[in-house]
Amino acid sequence: xxxxxxxxxxxxCLRVKPEEGEMHLLKALEEKLDDNYEIFxxxxxxxxxxxxxILKKGAGAFIVEVKDWNLxxxxxxxxxxxxxxxxxxxxxxxxxxxxxxxxxxxxxxLLGLREVINSNFYNLIGVYVYFHKANRESLSGFYHEAxxxxxxxxxxxxHARSELTTFEYEKRVDHWSKQQKRLNRDLNMSIxxxxxxxxxxxxxxxxxxxxxxxxxxxxxxRRLMPPEFIKSQAEKINFDKKQLPLTYSKAALxxxxxxxxxxxxxxxxxxxxxxxxxxxxxxxxxxxxxTIRHYIRDAxxxxxxxxxxxEIEIIHYHAFIKSQMNEHNxxxxxxxxxxxxxxxxxxxxxxxxxxxxxxxxxxxxxTILLDEVQDYEPDWIKVIRNNFLEVEGEMVLFGxxxxxxxxxxxxxxxxxxxxxxxxxxxxxxxxxxxxxTPLVRLFSKFQTTFLVDKYKDSEIFECSMEQSGLDxxxxxxxxxxxxxxxxxxxxxxxxxxxxRQEKFHPNDVAIVASQVDPLFKINNEILTREKTKIMFxxxxxxxxxxxxxxxxxxxxxxxxxxxxxxxxxNSGLIKISTIHSFKGLEAETVFxxxxxxxxxxxxxxxITRAKTNLIILNCKSSQFTDFFEKTIT
Numbered sequence: 001x002x003x004x005x006x007x008x009x010x011x012x013c014l015r016v017k018p019e020e021g022e023m024h025l026l027k028a029l030e031e032k033l034d035d036n037y038e039i040f041x042x043x044x045x046x047x048x049x050x051x052x053x054i055l056k057k058g059a060g061a062f063i064v065e066v067k068d069w070n071l072x073x074x075x076x077x078x079x080x081x082x083x084x085x086x087x088x089x090x091x092x093x094x095x096x097x098x099x100x101x102x103x104x105x106x107x108x109x110l111l112g113l114r115e116v117i118n119s120n121f122y123n124l125i126g127v128y129v130y131f132h133k134a135n136r137e138s139l140s141g142f143y144h145e146a147x148x149x150x151x152x153x154x155x156x157x158x159h160a161r162s163e164l165t166t167f168e169y170e171k172r173v174d175h176w177s178k179q180q181k182r183l184n185r186d187l188n189m190s191i192x193x194x195x196x197x198x199x200x201x202x203x204x205x206x207x208x209x210x211x212x213x214x215x216x217x218x219x220x221x222r223r224l225m226p227p228e229f230i231k232s233q234a235e236k237i238n239f240d241k242k243q244l245p246l247t248y249s250k251a252a253l254x255x256x257x258x259x260x261x262x263x264x265x266x267x268x269x270x271x272x273x274x275x276x277x278x279x280x281x282x283x284x285x286x287x288x289x290x291t292i293r294h295y296i297r298d299a300x301x302x303x304x305x306x307x308x309x310x311e312i313e314i315i316h317y318h319a320f321i322k323s324q325m326n327e328h329n330x331x332x333x334x335x336x337x338x339x340x341x342x343x344x345x346x347x348x349x350x351x352x353x354x355x356x357x358x359x360x361x362x363x364x365x366x367t368i369l370l371d372e373v374q375d376y377e378p379d380w381i382k383v384i385r386n387n388f389l390e391v392e393g394e395m396v397l398f399g400x401x402x403x404x405x406x407x408x409x410x411x412x413x414x415x416x417x418x419x420x421x422x423x424x425x426x427x428x429x430x431x432x433x434x435x436x437t438p439l440v441r442l443f444s445k446f447q448t449t450f451l452v453d454k455y456k457d458s459e460i461f462e463c464s465m466e467q468s469g470l471d472x473x474x475x476x477x478x479x480x481x482x483x484x485x486x487x488x489x490x491x492x493x494x495x496x497x498x499x500r501q502e503k504f505h506p507n508d509v510a511i512v513a514s515q516v517d518p519l520f521k522i523n524n525e526i527l528t529r530e531k532t533k534i535m536f537x538x539x540x541x542x543x544x545x546x547x548x549x550x551x552x553x554x555x556x557x558x559x560x561x562x563x564x565x566x567x568x569x570n571s572g573l574i575k576i577s578t579i580h581s582f583k584g585l586e587a588e589t590v591f592x593x594x595x596x597x598x599x600x601x602x603x604x605x606x607i608t609r610a611k612t613n614l615i616i617l618n619c620k621s622s623q624f625t626d627f628f629e630k631t632i633t
Contacts, residue, residue: 002033002054005040005225018042021068021132022051025196029054032200040224044313045107048323050099053224057217058208062126063103064191064199065096071134071142078149080182082329090329093186096127098326105558106319107223109566110216116559117544124212128189128199135192143187150180237303243267246425249275249367253385253420255397258427260443260608264398265584268369269299272312275367275394284365285314286384288375290564291535291577292584296371298569317380321351324388328360352379357387364390372584373399397421438477438632443608445631450600450624476502476589476613479628484596484619488518491617492525495591498615499530499574502589506530510575510587512606514598516560522593523576533573535563535581579606589613596621 004011004026011018011026018026022041029039029052040053052064069092075083082091103125104112115121131139153176161169191199239247243263246256247270258264272283287293293314300312315323325332332350339349350356368389370376381397389395476498482491499509511526513519516536523534537559545551564581575587579602590610594603596619603624607614618628 001035002030002037002039003035004030005038011041014042019066019068019132021066021130024132024193025052025064025066025130028196029200029203032197033203037203038221043224045102045223048099048102048107049327050096054203055217055220055224056203056206057214058212059206060124060126060209060212061220062128062203063096063099064128064130065092065099066130066132067092068132069134071131071138074142076143076146076183078146078153078176078183079179080146080186088331088334090326090331091186092129092329093127093189094331095326095329096129100125100127102323103220105562106565108216108219109562110219112562112566113559114211114216116555116562117541118211119548121211124209124216126206128191129186130191130196130199132193134190135194139187139190139192143183147180147183147187150176150183154180237266237270239263239267239270240429242427242429246427247271247274249278249394251366251392251394253395253422254425255373255399255421256425256427257399259429260400260605261586261611262427262429264400264427265296265299265371266303268371268396268398269296269303271396272300272367272369273304275369276311279366281311281366282363283312283367283369284320284388285312285369285371286320287314287316287371287584289372289581289583290316290319290561291567291581292371293565294568295585317376317384318351321356321383324357324362328357328362330356330360352377352383354379354382354386356383362387364388365393366390367394368396370395370397373397395421437475439475439610439612439614442477442614442631443604446600446604446607446627449627451604476615477632478614479616479618479632481620481625481629482617484621486518486617486619488521489525491518491593492522494617495522495526495615496529498591502613504589504613506574508588509591510577510582510585510589510609511591511593512577512579512582512609513593514579514595514602514606516578518593518595519576519578526574526576531573532576533567534576535567535578536560579609582609585609586611589615591615591617594618594622594624598622598624600624 018041026039026041029037033039033054036056038055040055042049042051043053050063051066054062054064073084074089076091077083080091082089104115104122106112111121111124134142154173157164157169157172157176164172243266246267249271256264256267268285272285275283285296287296293316296314322332324330325335335350335353335356336343336346338353339346341349365388368384370381370384373381385395478498480494495511498504499506511519511522519534520536523532524539526532537556541559542551542556545555567577567581569575569585575582579592583605586609588611590606590613592603592606592609592614594606594616607616616628616632618625
């Protein structure tokens with residue numbers, strides 16, 4: 001028998017009971033496959049909940065989407081578009097392909113990074129759709145007309161070849177050939193009630209694959225396994241009298257803001273734990289920054305146990321909305337057609353749409369916590385509140401106006417947020433550093449000089465040592481003015497020299513700037529002495545993409561996005577990142593490169609990433625040159 005996770009005893013006690021088709025297929029696969037196969041039911045993957053995932057060590061993985069749908073209520077046309085009556089619906093095949101894509105884009109670092117360089121890694125995960133209320137005959141009948149129309153269009157185009165230009169002929173044949181291929185693909189990956197043995201035989205025939213290495217298998221299994229809570233290893237945090245009440249979970253709308261290092265993330269983590277304890281229902285934590293997901297997860301793990309509870313979902317806003325659309329078969333491309341503007345503007349409008357989930361039976365949450373709310377558009381908050389929060393549920397917004405690096409309109413956001421969320425709970429005390437350190441005095445003076453007039457209600461640093469316990473006698477605070485067109489080799493020499501001189505541990509060092517270009521060059525120089533952890537491409541990766549004729553903006557952006565998704569704070573290496581990607585994170589030692597175009601919000605966010613040591617490399621023509629030269633002596 002195959003090995004099933006979780007065990008039946010747990011599956012039978014789940015709050016959301018398995019559908020009839022899920023139960024039937026699980027039992028059949030468990031009985032018909034041997035113990036070389038591991039079956040994972042409804043694994044929790046930060047917003048994705050694939051019905052069934054099957055692993056075979058050394059061979060590959062399979063995702064199976066299960067539908068108890070009556071296909072007589074649906075139709076599919078020659079363009080492979082599904083409809084229920086006249087309404088376009090995303091197909092279950094698109095749904096399972098999205099789950100597969102997200103394995104590479106979001107969930108499994110090794111797969112994601114290797115597939116960018118070698119596209120053959122994409123073949124390691126197979127996909128199927130099981131229709132419990134259909135059989136071989138009904139599935140064939142469901143697709144028959146659509147396939148026939150596509151085939152007829154090809155024949156019709158061939159007959160009219162002499163009447164068409166070469167371009168028009170090739171365009172039509174290419175289009176209908178692709179549609180015919182996709183329709184046949186979807187039919188072949190569809191499994192009916194009487195076809196389970198066909199699926200089992202396909203799984204049994206899967207042979208070993210040289211690319212499905214043990215480290216990929218281990219990473220997949222780790223993410224798919226049901227989590228365990230090890231409360232004995234929980235870390236006790238002593239919250240102060242201002243922080244503690246903010247950790248209490250209650251059914252209400254509220255908002256919290258404070259200076260960098262005031263403990264917002266720890267408060268958010270404890271509040272999520274307390275919410276789970278209060279109502280026992282799933283808690284949703286939404287971020288804007290892709291990178292901070294793991295940081296929040298680690299904070300919860302330290303407070304709650306070795307592994308984050310599956311009932312606490314952590315995901316960035318755009319991925320959450322897309323996963324919900326996929327879960328409910330809402331076509332993104334169809335939604336875009338409702339709006340005018342450029343493609344980018346249409347995409348933006350979809351994410352802001354108040355009617356996106358209208359009349360859709362979405363899962364609602366008793367508790368929703370939003371991190372770094374200053375980065376949110378007001379309409380996003382409305383989408384979440386109006387569609388995903390239970391009636392009389394708990395929703396808390398956490399933010400810091402001074403870190404408004406995306407330059408959201410503060411007046412619009414404030415007016416939108418005030419409605420219903422009460423007054424701001426304010427945190428002025430930072431626990432990263434002592435009140436008497438030059439570092440914190442620098443933070444405070446920078447705020448008063450550049451940000452207070454712009455953000456009238458922003459919080460100014462008030463600090464205490466109670467939670468830091470750091471040795472401030474060894475604090476390093478340096479500013480160095482550099483040319484606007486600086487030499488990356490010289491900057492790298494300065495950084496390497498200080499690292500050796502001050503004996504900074506690589507894991508404690510972060511090098512940040514607002515743009516990738518200078519960081520790319522500096523990384524190449526640093527690599528001659530130290531290994532690094534970066535959130536952008538390396539020269540080797542660029543060369544590999546060029547050799548495959550895949551070097552373009554789309555591939556570079558895809559690689560950067562995956563590196564952000566898979567970024568872990570404690571890699572043991574020097575971290576090199578844009579300020580935007582490092583937002584919400586921190587390091588003992590920060591090297592900040594300030595460029596001429598940088599705004600006060602960007603610089604403030606950069607300097608406040610430092611816990612102990614801050615080295616500023618400031619381009620001469622930046623507006624902050626005089627300030628840092630006079631303030632840091």
